[in-house]
Amino acid sequence: MKKLIFVLMILLSVLSVASYLNVxxxxxxxxxxxxxxxSSAERIAVGFxxxxxxxxxxxxxxxxxxxxWQVDFSTNSLILKLRDRNFHDGTKITADxxxxxxxxxxxxxxxxxxxxxxxxxxxxIDEKTVxxxxxxxxxxxxxxxxxxxxxxxxxxxxxxxxxxxxxxxEKPVGSGLLSFEKLTLQxxxxxxxxxxxxxxxxxxxMILHTVQDETMGFLGLVKGDYDYLFxxxxxxxxxxxxxxxxxxxNVKVALIEGGxxxxxxxxxxxxxxxNLNFRKAVLNAINYKEIVQKAYSNLADTASLGLIPxxxxxxxxxxxxxxxxxxxxxxxxxxxxxxxxxxxxLLVSSDKKSMDxxxxxxxxxxxxxxxxxxxxxxxxxxxxxxxxxDFDLALYSYNLGHHPEMVFYHxxxxxxxxxxxxxxxxxxxxxxxxELDTVLESIWMAxxxxxxxxAFKNLQKLFSEIIPVVPLLVPVxxxxxxxxxxxxxxxSQTEGVMNAETFKSLKPVR
Amino acid sequence: MxxxxxxxxxxxxxxxxxxxxxxxxxxxxxxxxDPAERFYGDPRIPEEVKQEIKAAFxxxxxxxxxxxxxxxxxxxxDLGVSYTYNRKVVQVVLxxxxxxxxxxxxxTILSMIASLKIGVYIGCKRNSFADKVIRYIxxxxxxxxxxxxxxxxxxxxSFKLQWFPLQGMVAPNVKGYETILSLLHHAALPxxxxxxxxxxxxxxxxxxxxxxxxxxxxxxxxxxKGLTQAQIxxxxxxxxxxxxxxxxxxxxxxxxLGGAVLIETIFSWKGMGLLVxxxxxxxxxxxxxxxxxxxxxxxxxxxxxxxxxQATFDPRVRxx
Numbered sequence: 001m002k003k004l005i006f007v008l009m010i011l012l013s014v015l016s017v018a019s020y021l022n023v024x025x026x027x028x029x030x031x032x033x034x035x036x037x038x039s040s041a042e043r044i045a046v047g048f049x050x051x052x053x054x055x056x057x058x059x060x061x062x063x064x065x066x067x068x069w070q071v072d073f074s075t076n077s078l079i080l081k082l083r084d085r086n087f088h089d090g091t092k093i094t095a096d097x098x099x100x101x102x103x104x105x106x107x108x109x110x111x112x113x114x115x116x117x118x119x120x121x122x123x124x125i126d127e128k129t130v131x132x133x134x135x136x137x138x139x140x141x142x143x144x145x146x147x148x149x150x151x152x153x154x155x156x157x158x159x160x161x162x163x164x165x166x167x168x169x170e171k172p173v174g175s176g177l178l179s180f181e182k183l184t185l186q187x188x189x190x191x192x193x194x195x196x197x198x199x200x201x202x203x204x205x206m207i208l209h210t211v212q213d214e215t216m217g218f219l220g221l222v223k224g225d226y227d228y229l230f231x232x233x234x235x236x237x238x239x240x241x242x243x244x245x246x247x248x249x250n251v252k253v254a255l256i257e258g259g260x261x262x263x264x265x266x267x268x269x270x271x272x273x274x275n276l277n278f279r280k281a282v283l284n285a286i287n288y289k290e291i292v293q294k295a296y297s298n299l300a301d302t303a304s305l306g307l308i309p310x311x312x313x314x315x316x317x318x319x320x321x322x323x324x325x326x327x328x329x330x331x332x333x334x335x336x337x338x339x340x341x342x343x344x345x346l347l348v349s350s351d352k353k354s355m356d357x358x359x360x361x362x363x364x365x366x367x368x369x370x371x372x373x374x375x376x377x378x379x380x381x382x383x384x385x386x387x388x389x390d391f392d393l394a395l396y397s398y399n400l401g402h403h404p405e406m407v408f409y410h411x412x413x414x415x416x417x418x419x420x421x422x423x424x425x426x427x428x429x430x431x432x433x434x435e436l437d438t439v440l441e442s443i444w445m446a447x448x449x450x451x452x453x454x455a456f457k458n459l460q461k462l463f464s465e466i467i468p469v470v471p472l473l474v475p476v477x478x479x480x481x482x483x484x485x486x487x488x489x490x491x492s493q494t495e496g497v498m499n500a501e502t503f504k505s506l507k508p509v510r
Numbered sequence: 511m512x513x514x515x516x517x518x519x520x521x522x523x524x525x526x527x528x529x530x531x532x533x534x535x536x537x538x539x540x541x542x543x544d545p546a547e548r549f550y551g552d553p554r555i556p557e558e559v560k561q562e563i564k565a566a567f568x569x570x571x572x573x574x575x576x577x578x579x580x581x582x583x584x585x586x587x588d589l590g591v592s593y594t595y596n597r598k599v600v601q602v603v604l605x606x607x608x609x610x611x612x613x614x615x616x617x618t619i620l621s622m623i624a625s626l627k628i629g630v631y632i633g634c635k636r637n638s639f640a641d642k643v644i645r646y647i648x649x650x651x652x653x654x655x656x657x658x659x660x661x662x663x664x665x666x667x668s669f670k671l672q673w674f675p676l677q678g679m680v681a682p683n684v685k686g687y688e689t690i691l692s693l694l695h696h697a698a699l700p701x702x703x704x705x706x707x708x709x710x711x712x713x714x715x716x717x718x719x720x721x722x723x724x725x726x727x728x729x730x731x732x733x734x735k736g737l738t739q740a741q742i743x744x745x746x747x748x749x750x751x752x753x754x755x756x757x758x759x760x761x762x763x764x765x766x767l768g769g770a771v772l773i774e775t776i777f778s779w780k781g782m783g784l785l786v787x788x789x790x791x792x793x794x795x796x797x798x799x800x801x802x803x804x805x806x807x808x809x810x811x812x813x814x815x816x817x818x819x820q821a822t823f824d825p826r827v828r829x830x
Contacts, residue, residue: 020683028788031596038594038792111546111563164566167596185609185780187682207682212778219669220676 019204019508020189021486024217024226028210029188031167032180034150035110041210044230045188048206049088050150050174053080053098054142056402057495060314060449061142065093065151065175071447076137080146082128086195087153088179095124100154102132102145108163115144138444139405139452151175177503178206186210198500202488202507222251224484228497233478235299241480250484254491256477259311259401261303264346264361264470265394265429268416271338273392273429278337279467282393283323284330285368286361292473295356299478303471306460310474311401313494314449315456320464323471330368343371347391349382354395357472361395386428388421394428396469404456408440411468431468485509523810527803531584534802535577538795545569545593545793567593580799589803590796594788599800602785607804609679610781613697614770615763617704622759625709629716630743630751636721645717648710660703660776667699674699677778700777704770715758716751723750757816761809 025041034046053066063069066080085093102122105112118141120133134141153173160166172180177198178190191205209226211217214234220226233253241248264282266273273279288302303309306320348358355376362372372393377385385391398410409415413432415425423430439459446455479497481489488505491497546567564570568579583590589599632641668676674695675681681692723729724747732742771783778784782801789797 028594030592030594033596036596109562109566111566116562165591165596165598182682184680184682185605186678186680186778189682209678209682210778211677212775212784216677216776216778219664223669223672223676225676 019202021203021206021228021506022209022226023206023228023230024209024211024220025230026211026214026217029183029208031169032172032183033163033166033168034152034172034174035105035112035163040231041208045190045208046150047176048178048190049172049176049180050152051085051176052148052150053082053146055147061147065098066146069146071137072131073137075133076135077131077133078141078146079125079129079131082130085175087175088173088193089153091153091155093151093153093175095127095130097154098122098130098151099124100158101152102149104152104157104163105149110163112149115149119145139447140408140444142447143403143405181205192503198503200503200506203486203503218480221480221482222248224250224482226482227485228479228481230498233480235297235475235478238299238478238480239297250482252481252483252489254479254481254489254497255299256479256491256496257309257311257313257401257493258300258474258477259309259399261307261309261398261400261474262357262472263303263307263396263398264472265391265396266431266469267389267392267394267429268432268468269389269430270392272340275337275339276466277333278339279470281330281333281337281339281368282365282370283467283470284326284333285364285370286323286470286472287325287364288323288473291357291360294360295353296473296475300473300475303474304460305464305471307398307400307407307463307469307471308404308456308460309401311494312404315404315452317457317460320460325364327368334369339370341369341371343373344392345375346372347375347377347382347385347394349395350376350378358395387423389418389423389428389430391428395472396428405443407459408444411436412440413437429469433466433468435462436466436468483509519814523814526810527807530806531799531803532577534799534806535580536573538798538802539573539576541790541793545795589800592789592797593794594792594797595794599796602797603782603800603804606780606782606785609779610770610774610783612693613700613773613779613781614704616697617701618708618759618762621705621708621712622755624705625712625716626748626751626755628709628713630720630747632713633717633720633724634739634743634747636724641717645714648714651706652710652714654707656703656707656772657776659707660700660773663699663703664776677776679779696777700773700779703773712758716755719751719754720747723747726750753820753822756819760812760816760819763812 025044027039027041029039029041029045031038031042032046032049034050037043037046051064053064054061054069055064056062063083065082065085067083068081070079071077072079080098082093082095082098087093087097099122102119104110105115106119106121109116118134118136120135122133123131125131132145134145151174156173157163169183175193175196177193177196179193181189181191183189186209188208189205190208192199192203208230209220211220214229214231214237217226217229217231218233218237221229238253238255241251241253266279266282268274292298292300292302301310302322304316304320305323306317308316310316346358346362348354355374358374358376362374365372375385375391386394386396398407400407409426411427411431412425413427413430414437415423416427416430416432417424418430439455439462443452443455443459446452477496479491481497483489486506486508488502488507489497490499490501490505492499492501546564546569561570568576571579580590587600591597592599592602595602628644632638632644635641664676668674677696679693679696680689681696684692729742729746732746737745770781771787773779774781774783775787782804785797786801788794789801
């Protein structure tokens with residue numbers, strides 16, 4: 001009898017464990033303080049526990065805790081209408097909670113850079129409406145504030161006097177898809193929050209396991225210890241799985257539209273990079289398909305001539321076309337570019353992918369008559385040189401998949417001026433083209449869906465004409481999951497595998 | 511041991527700790543990377559906000575002032591708040607230390623016992639067939655890189671045979687006695703790795719010591735008195751070998767408080783080794799300082815303990 005009870009207990013424990021999705025995350029979960037997130041693992045965990053007022057979906061701004069929002073240009077403010085939602089402890093989310101969440105940052109001077117710089121305060125208009133005020137108003141205020149700041153319960157956090165010394169690991173309460181159950185040194189157990197609209201009916205929760213490196217995560221996935229690896233997989237590992245499906249019968253690879261655009265930056269402050277014909281010559285010299293094939297094992301797409309990646313589907317212009325190699329045209333353009341044959345420096349990161357790409361680019365440019373030498377730098381050295389604008393050409397990447405309006409920071413002239421020998425913004429190449437500034441400013445003020453579409457269409461068209469940077473390729477985001485323990489994975493081309501549909505349809509294999 | 515010797519020794523230890531702490535304070539801050547950079551590195555942030563963020567981390571003051579503040583807190587027993595854990599570093603370290611001790615102490619003690627047996631045996635049978643075979647195996651194992659051996663064990667026992675978990679310390683959803691079973695299950699492979707890696711070095715050390723003891727006059731006298739080989743081994747060889755061996759064990763355990771970085775990384779064992787690595791990756795100055803301090807203090811104390819043990823086992827050693 002005792003043996004039978006023991007076997008039943010073991011069976012019950014196995015069954016209860018089986019309804020937890022086991023997800024591996026890279027790095028450590030040390031703190032769940034949503035204002036002090038430091039690692040990608042913490043970002044993932046906090047993203048499941050807490051919610052923001054607005055969020056992003058396929059390049060569109062959509063509601064989360066707020067259902068509706070309006071811009072009041074006269075007062076530089078956003079007015080947001082709240083949904084009927086609960087925190088994990090069952091209490092209702094009120095306007096007081098939202099106002100507290102935002103003002104808490106100012107009161108406690110939490111290190112959330114942009115919001116400290118531009119946000120001036122939140123106030124309650126009525127029980128379901130709040131107003132967020134800013135020093136200035138443009139579309140990036142959305143990504144700083146309502147899309148970035150978590151809504152926290154006032155009743156808990158008003159007692160926290162020193163948030164910088166509050167790890168929030170005892171019982172964090174948010175309103176996100178998953179509620180906190182237990183944190184150990186190596187895993188975080190979360191339960192699906194049944195009041196959440198995207199909650200799963202078949203799963204009890206999710207366990208985030210922290211792992212130290214990709215190989216161990218992959219072995220765990222193949223073995224069935226993990227059901228999903230929460231990071232962008234190495235293309236070579238993905239290629240191994242894709243080419244040997246029989247060796248890994250339970251492992252599936254999902255190729256998702258990437259959001260990062262690899263580009264060649266020109267230092268517009270120098271000659272001949274400030275010359276349009278030179279930039280066009282570079283654009284036409286490169287064999288994009290070969291780079292995609294050789295450096296990325298075909299797990300990348302040639303970038304759009306309009307720069308914006310397909311991932312930002314809400315504003316991506318399908319008709320822009322893609323750059324193609326045209327050597328005679330490149331040579332022709334080079335003749336009228338003022339290039340005197342001097343050796344140019346191509347600044348490149350020391351990682352393998354970048355080095356491979358740089359070697360190919362060097363070869364293509366040499367082919368049309370442009371002499372290039374590589375300036376290989378580690379991550380710190382690369383940033384230092386970019387900040388000092390110490391390069392002629394540079395390999396760089398713009399992450400525009402989620403927030404395409406970030407392009408303003410990379411290309412507007414105001415972000416490329418030099419101060420004390422340093423570039424003041426992300427526009428390391430010092431692009432300063434009047435028409436481009438005008439279009440970027442229109443994006444800055446495009447709050448409505450229609451205005452955004454028009455503004456981005458104009459940008460992509462102008463971009464393809466003036467080539468401030470050469471768009472090279474967009475690496476595919478590679479996600480990997482196992483069907484050994486769960487079925488019903490839904491692969492979305494813009495959201496990836498971890499999307500609301502997957503949570504709703506996943507079922508344990510019993 | 512005289513009182514004056516003890517006081518002199520304690521003062522020496524204190525001075526060493528202060529010098530080591532000062533040097534580590536300077537060296538840690540000389541490392542590339544800024545702990546608050548990730549919070550204010552965004553070029554969209556105006557200068558005054560950057561300064562506010564730096565001040566929140568206490569990094570706005572000159573290094574000398576930071577050092578004096580650190581010393582003031584240090585003598586009060588407060589090592590500060592971790593930038594990455596957002597809590598007192600002492601709490602973080604105390605949470606990790608038992609895991610490292612659990613991981614390293616068991617295989618170290620077991621490998622010491624095994625090494626003593628093997629070392630004495632082959633030392634007494636110098637140049638015999640058994641001595642040669644064991645020495646060849648020991649040299650082969652000693653030259654195997656730890657990470658490679660650990661990966662081999664993982665691939666065989668965790669991945670192929672699926673007898674043990676790949677990594678981690680305890681399964682997330684276990685309770686009660688299952689926790690202990692799960693812990694032992696997870697610890698098995700790292701223990702085995704450390705055991706196999708430690709034994710050859712220790713065994714060769716013991717062997718060489720035994721050979722040198724065998725040449726001593728008191729062994730010849732013991733033989734002349736008609737003692738059997740077993741009696742000589744037990745009364746003379748083992749007793750004389752224990753002193754240096756205990757000293758070595760003490761130092762080894764002290765070193766282990768710093769953590770077995772490689773083993774902890776491969777098996778994702780969240781002990782002191784991974785903590786040190788993490789703290790240096792994230793430029794978490796207070797945490798790094800605390801882990802360095804613990805290693806320094808434990809090595810100094812272990813040295814002291816090793817000297818005491820040496821004197822206990824060898825009456826010829828005297829402190830003055």
